[in-house]
Amino acid sequence: MSIGWYLSVSAIVFSLGAFGVITRRNPLVILLCLELMLNGGNLALIAFARMWGNGDGQIMALIVMTVAACEVCIGLGLIVAIHRRRLPVDVDELRELQG
């Protein structure tokens, strides 16, 4: 398959993730949709790395995975802290930061 097909899949995955981030209310699902967007970016990076035959894109994809792992770590910690304080786990209800 030519590289263009992979890039199309990455664009579709990225826009689906953006749709999820906008429409879902549960912060857990919003984090999952953020993962979708990051993965769309990763697929494009790796497709371009294959196109040039150069490993730099793969390194960037690995760094993106690291950043995603940190983001999940902090995001899930925040959700657990919100749940501990008996606040609703819903982004529409959490408009005020002082809780």
Next chain:
Amino acid sequence: MSSVLFFIAAIGAIAGAIGVISLRNPFYCVLALVVHLISLALLFLLLRSEFVAAVQVVVYAGAVMVLYVFVVAYVGGDGESIGQRLRGAGAGPSAAGLRTGGAILAVAVGVELMIALLGTGLAGIGGHGAGYAPGPHAYGTPAYIGKLLLTRFLLAFEVASFLLLIGAVGAVVLARRRGGLDDPDEGRLTPLDLLRPRETGTTAESIGRHGG
């Protein structure tokens, strides 16, 4: 053969993504994301990025998803959140408007990305990629990635390790039990408390909270 595999993996990836954004129960969303990640690892393999595909399966579909499953189990995988229940039927128009707006924006982003990615005029877009010669140090193998990470990208490698450390410390700080929370578990007696004489030095007593 490779095109058949590509279509299987691409359909799996897109179906997984649709599952994540459309299923109501967060637990099923996590499972759909696992399907998506494994399909994506297959796509990475087709792009000859063996090491990244392995990392994707082990780290993402393994470790990160286990974390998600635990948090979903802890927070409670209710399909409907409290806010939706409070708003009840009144949530109809605003939710529908949000969904329409989100769909319009997502389609616009998708079309723009397609134009930006496929309309670049790069000759390589229509090709099958650069030449590839199999071997122990070929493109995408662990040896190749390791050599790049420890030579050209050493700074990025070190910064990423610091980022992981900061993330771990941040998660511990965020999820730790704070004093002053009216938590019913806080005042629970354990057998050790009965054996221990009073005022023999716990942190709670040192800040003036006796008993325990």
